[in-house]
Each structure stands twice: as structure tokens, then as C-alpha cells.
Amino acid sequence: xxDKITVLDIxxxxxxxxxxxxxxxxxxxxxxxxxxxxxxxxxxxxxGPTHGLPVKTDYYSVILCLxxxxxxxxxxxxxxxxxxSIHLVSPQFITSFEDASPDLLLYEVLFKxxxxxxxxxxxxxxxxxxxxxxxYPPIYGLSQKSCASLKALYEKxxxxxxxxxAFHLPILRLLLTDLLYEMxxxxxxxxxxxxRHLSKQYQLVYKFKKLVEDQFLTLKTVQEYADAxxxxxxxxxxxxxxxxGQNALHVIHNRMYLEAQYLLSSSGLSIKEIAERxxxxxxxxxxxxxxxxxxxxxxEFKQLQ
Numbered sequence: 001x002x003d004k005i006t007v008l009d010i011x012x013x014x015x016x017x018x019x020x021x022x023x024x025x026x027x028x029x030x031x032x033x034x035x036x037x038x039x040x041x042x043x044x045x046x047x048g049p050t051h052g053l054p055v056k057t058d059y060y061s062v063i064l065c066l067x068x069x070x071x072x073x074x075x076x077x078x079x080x081x082x083x084x085s086i087h088l089v090s091p092q093f094i095t096s097f098e099d100a101s102p103d104l105l106l107y108e109v110l111f112k113x114x115x116x117x118x119x120x121x122x123x124x125x126x127x128x129x130x131x132x133x134x135x136y137p138p139i140y141g142l143s144q145k146s147c148a149s150l151k152a153l154y155e156k157x158x159x160x161x162x163x164x165x166a167f168h169l170p171i172l173r174l175l176l177t178d179l180l181y182e183m184x185x186x187x188x189x190x191x192x193x194x195x196r197h198l199s200k201q202y203q204l205v206y207k208f209k210k211l212v213e214d215q216f217l218t219l220k221t222v223q224e225y226a227d228a229x230x231x232x233x234x235x236x237x238x239x240x241x242x243x244x245g246q247n248a249l250h251v252i253h254n255r256m257y258l259e260a261q262y263l264l265s266s267s268g269l270s271i272k273e274i275a276e277r278x279x280x281x282x283x284x285x286x287x288x289x290x291x292x293x294x295x296x297x298x299x300e301f302k303q304l305q
Contacts, residue, residue, distance in 0.1 A: 005056075005262075005263065005266055005267040005269075006055075006266040006267065007056045007057065007058050007266075008055050008056065008057045008058070009038065009057070009058050009059065010037075010038055010039065010040070010041050010059050010110050010111075010112070011038050013041070013057070013059075013110065014030060014035065014041050014043065017043050018030075018032070020048070026043075026044055026046060028042075028043075028044045028107060028154075028155065028158050029041075029042045029043035029044050029107075029108075029158050029161070030042060030043055030161055030162070035161070037115075037169075038112075039059070039111060039112040039114055039115040040109075040110065040111045040112070040115045040172060040176075041109075041110045041111075041161075042107075042108065042109050042110070042154070042157050042158050042161050043108050043110070044105065044106060044107055044108065045104060045105065045106040045108065046105065048100065048104065048106075049100070050098070050099065050100045050102075051096075051097060051098040051099070051100065052096055052097045052098075053096060053261060053262070053265045053266075054073075054094045054095065054096040054258050054259075054261045054262040054265070054266075055094070055095060055096070055262070055266065056091065056093075056094055056095075056262070056266070057089070057091050057095075057110075058091050058112065059091055059110050059111060059112045060088065060089065060090055060091060060110070060111055060112070060113070060130060061088070061089040061108055061109065061110050062086065062087075062088055062108070062109045062179055062180070062183055063081075063086065063087050063088075063089065063106050063107070063108045063109075064085075064086050064106065064107040064108075064147070064150055064151065064154055065081050065082060065083055065084070065085045065086070065087075065104075065105070065106055066083065066084075066105045066106070066107065066147070066151060067083055067103050067104065067105040068083065068100070068101040068102070068103040068104030068105060069081055069082050069083065069099075069100075069101050069104065070097045070098065070099055070100035070101065070104055071097060071098050071099045072087070072095070072096075072097045072139075073094075073095060073096045073097070073258065074087075074089055074090070074093050074095045074137070074138060075090075075092075075093035075094065075095075075213050076209035076210060076212060076213040076255070077137040077138065077209075078137075079137040079139050081097070081106075081139065082141075084141060084142045084143070084144060084147040085139055085140060085141050085142060086139070086140055086142060086150065086182075086183055086186055087137075087138055087139035087140070088130070088132060088138040088183065089138075090130065090138075093213075094258055094259065094262050096258065096261070107151070107154040107155075107158075109154065109157060109176060109179060111176060113126060113130075115173065115176070116173055116176065116177065121177065126180075129180040129181065129183075129184055130180070132183070132184060132187045133187055133191060135202075135203075135206055136190075136191075140183065140186035140187050140189070140190045141186070141190060142186055146182075146186065149182075150179070150182060153175065153178060153179055153182070154179075156175060157172060157175050157176070157179070160172050160175065201239045201242065201243060202243060204229065204231065204236075204239055205239055205240055205243040205244065207229060208225055208229060208236060208240060208248070208251070209251065211225055211228060211229070212225070212251055212252055212255050213255065215228075216252060216255045216256055216259070217259075217277075217278065217279055218279070219252075220252065220279075221249075221252075222236060222237060222248045222249050222252070225248070225252070236248055253289070253293070254293075256278060256289070257289075257290065257293040257294075259278060260274065260278060260286070260289075260290055260298070261294075261301075263277065263278075264298055264301055264302050265301075265302075271283050271286070271287070271298045271299060271302075274286065274298070275287075286298065287299075
């Protein structure tokens, strides 16, 4: 059995999107498989499912929400995507979504860093644009005026991609650069108007969630994380509950469950191999853990995919 783990690239994402669209020709984004850029694409989410299994990509996505809502997980951040907002998905994180409203409408630009660094931006400049404030979820609210302006920018990107006129790639690079600066402006505006300050408690919870993202395969208990943060397990439990409404152990287990979903749906690994990769004592222990979250065991979950 292959142990290859699937990481979505732009061509495979576009192929999946076009298959979902079928004969329906969307009025935004790339509409056929004649697009031959493997480092850039633009599309919308319609028609779209109400939830998406955890995936990893090798590209960035800048996503404008024009209507509706959904719950999004990107790495250790869990947040609501809402009307008049823009958010960034980076390739180093597992991402998933659920509870998408029937009217959800997203405009999405997908790109690899090489699309810009090979011809336009220096890598350090691009890194600064893509490494928006790491202390907060990567989603930023927009005024109606700003959202309308960004909608027009996305539609111009879509038109350039569809028409493929002279110099369309250099123009797309300029438009994408404009979009990244606008996203960073939205980030700065959100920080300026934020009522939430980086209290010591917030910083500790952020460090805990970041540590879970980095160490969930080796650190399994609240006590181990508390020791790493030089605080008591009781205090860690209290501040995580106060900041997130969740139990600290649930945060740890939820990250493990997310990884389990990803491996079950995106790899050829057997359940025994996945249990070993996730450092469970045996596959029975892993199956019991997984069923507590999913309501079905790993074998049943795989069959449903």
C-alpha cells in the first residue's frame, strides 16, 4: 500500500473544481481545463459542498467572502468566515471548513510564491506580505466600500485570466501584488480598531496553540504543555477555557483528530500505519479515539470518502 500523502496543487484543485461545476459555466474565474499555469488560478466556490475534509496545498489562497459564512480551520486557528471579509490560507497548514451556509459566495485567487518572485517581487518583500500578523487568525473584516473595491479587483483578475490577452501574465502579477497589499491594509485596519489587546493571558494561549501545532505528535497531555510553557497545568486549563471556551485537552485532541482525518482521506497508509505515525499504542486505541470525534471508526470513515 502506498504511503504517499496527497498535497493538492493548483492543477488538481482546478480539475476538481471544474468537475464539480459540470456543465454549469460560472461567471467568475477559470471556466475550462485549457488553463496551463500551474502556479496561478482564480475561481469561486460555487457549486460548493457544505464541508471540506482537511487538506494541505502547495500554494497560497487569498479568499474574499462576498456572501454567507462558514467555519474555517487553518492550522491552530479556528474562526468564522463572514460576509465582507478576506482571509489567507498558507501552504504550511492543514485547512478544512464546515457549516457552510447555502448562500456562501467566495472569490479565490490561488498562487505559488514563484509566480511573483520569478519576475516581479524580491522574496523578502513577498514574505513580508504573506506573513501577516501571526498572533491573530488570518481573516480581516472589510468595510462595504473596501469589499466592493476588492470585488472589482478580483473580477479584473478573473477577466484577465479568461481573456489571456497580450501581456496577461505580467498584468496578473501586478494585480495579485495589488491584492496582497490590500489584504495587508485590511490587516492593519483590523489591528488598529481591535478591542482585544495582546494580554499576557492571550499570549500564553497563543503559545500553547502554536506549541500544539508543532508538537502534537510527541506531547499528549496538558501537563506536558504546561511544563514546556513553565506554568501549572491548572493555570493553563483555566486560561485556555477563558480565551477559547474550550478545554485544553480538547485543543490537543482536536489537532490529532484533524491530522487523522487528513491521513485517512489523503494517503494510502493503512489504519495501523496511521496509528503508528500518530504515536498511538496500537490501532485499537487509535480507533476508539477517532470514533469519539467522528462517530464512526477509521475504517468506516475511509469507506465514506
